[in-house]
Amino acid sequence: MTRRYGVAIVGSGPAGLSAAARAAVRGLDHVLLEKTDHLSDTIFKYQRGKHVMATPVQLVLRSDLEFDAGRREDVLERWRSAADAFTVNVRFHAEVMSVEGSRGAFIIRLSDGGVVEAETVVLAIGTAGNPNRLAIPGAETVRIDYQLDDPREITGEDIVVVGGGDAGIENALGLADPELG
Structure with missing residues (x-):
């Protein structure tokens, strides 16, 4: 089944959640595509109890979400609650395999065979979840x-x-x- 949205956001980390919250606040027809069954997978994978830092002071945030430092579990719960409060349209288990097209007519293909169409695509896939692999013999x-x-x-x-x-x-x-x- 293909569904068309005004905005499709790929990735539910801080940037993706911010974009989705802004889309919701503006009343835009949107979908937040997340490949896992939870929001913000990179932070979700931090060790239990880890202190998650807030934004660097030199970076001005323009987000409808709050980004306060705190324990991993608390930060994730605040973001989940905020996504609910803003009525962010999240589609879990939606791993994006490709994005094709151009402004006004994007086609997003998912790993489960699903297709999402969108006028605009926001790629918020981050880089923090890519570890440096140990490159030594053995x-x-x-x-x-x-x-x-x-x-x-x-x-x-x-x-x-x-x-x-x-x-x-x-x-x-x-x-x-x-x-x-």
Whole structure:
């Protein structure tokens, strides 16, 4: 079944949610396409209890949504509640495979065979969910995890955290003491 919208937004992270909220506030016929069964997959994949930062101070937000710092779970709940309050039209399990066309006549093909037509498309697919893969000989022969969901679930294992950036430090702290994660 094909449905035509004024605006189709691909990705439900902060940018996609903002675009969808603005479309809803303006009364535009819109759809927010999200490939998973929940909003903001990148932040959803952060480890449980992680402190999610707000926007950089030099970036002026023009969003109908609030972007306050807080625990991962609290931020996700605020965004879910806001999406409901703004009556954002979210279509979950809608993985976009291709976008074709031009202004006024886009065709979006989904992995389930569905098709969405839209006058305008907003691509808000982000980049934060793309980990740097370990590029060393033998990396494919050992267990390597690129995401730490809940450090409390990992016990009795020897673990090496590779990387000294923010994520590496947060993961190391979470593994050393799950209450710090």
